[in-house]
Amino acid sequence: KQEVTQIPAALSVPEGENLVLNCSFTDSAIYNLQWFRQDPGKGLTSLLLIQSSQREQTSGRLNASLDKSSGRSTLYIAASQPGDSATYLCAVPTSGTYKYIFGTGTRLKVLA
Amino acid sequence: GAGVSQSPSNKVTEKGKDVELRCDPISGHTALYWYRQSLGQGLEFLIYFQGNSAPDKSGLPSDRFSAERTGGSVSTLTIQRTQQEDSAVYLCASSLAQGGGRGYTFGSGTRLTVV
Numbered sequence: 001k002q003e004v005t006q007i008p009a010a011l012s013v014p015e016g017e018n019l020v021l022n023c024s025f026t027d028s029a030i031y032n033l034q035w036f037r038q039d040p041g042k043g044l045t046s047l048l049l050i051q052s053s054q055r056e057q058t059s060g061r062l063n064a065s066l067d068k069s070s071g072r073s074t075l076y077i078a079a080s081q082p083g084d085s086a087t088y089l090c091a092v093p094t095s096g097t098y099k100y101i102f103g104t105g106t107r108l109k110v111l112a
Numbered sequence: 113g114a115g116v117s118q119s120p121s122n123k124v125t126e127k128g129k130d131v132e133l134r135c136d137p138i139s140g141h142t143a144l145y146w147y148r149q150s151l152g153q154g155l156e157f158l159i160y161f162q163g164n165s166a167p168d169k170s171g172l173p174s175d176r177f178s179a180e181r182t183g184g185s186v187s188t189l190t191i192q193r194t195q196q197e198d199s200a201v202y203l204c205a206s207s208l209a210q211g212g213g214r215g216y217t218f219g220s221g222t223r224l225t226v227v
Contacts, residue, residue: 034215036218043218043219044203045218046215091216098160098162100145
């Protein structure tokens, strides 16, 4: 059974800092991994999708890496801004399916 | 459409009433998913539709919950005899390839409150 853990649960940093969010999963037989952002009271916005054959994906100030063998992914945010404040969720499929299991997220607050 | 559309955005209902939540996925997306997010909790998978295949209903919490997808497009999630523990945000997502191979696009959700 796929389980997804995100550390830390919450993070507060001053503006301009580089930061790393962590995601670990128990079953490495995955097709891909996605990182999402959720603003309070809103739906989820897809940030990055990494296929199982890829090591990392980049979009602007965001970089996500994937190490399937160790069951880990990291989301790196460079030069954080107050607008980055949100909950960040990672999601991986359950083994042999495309049914996604979500972590409980990291609540990020970037202080101006 | 340009995105995944869900309606209503908010629904308040009395305990014991039935409710229907609607999801209109992105045109051409063959896969459609329903998730539930309770206050302060993570996302809970409910049901998954892929093309004309039988849906994966393994996440539905009880037989009061059902969903259908007509014509491979619009989906309706029905909750019968609502209970207070059904209060949550119900999120719908769709994807282009089978099982989200190109990633999910989520709607903004329906916030259901059972009083």
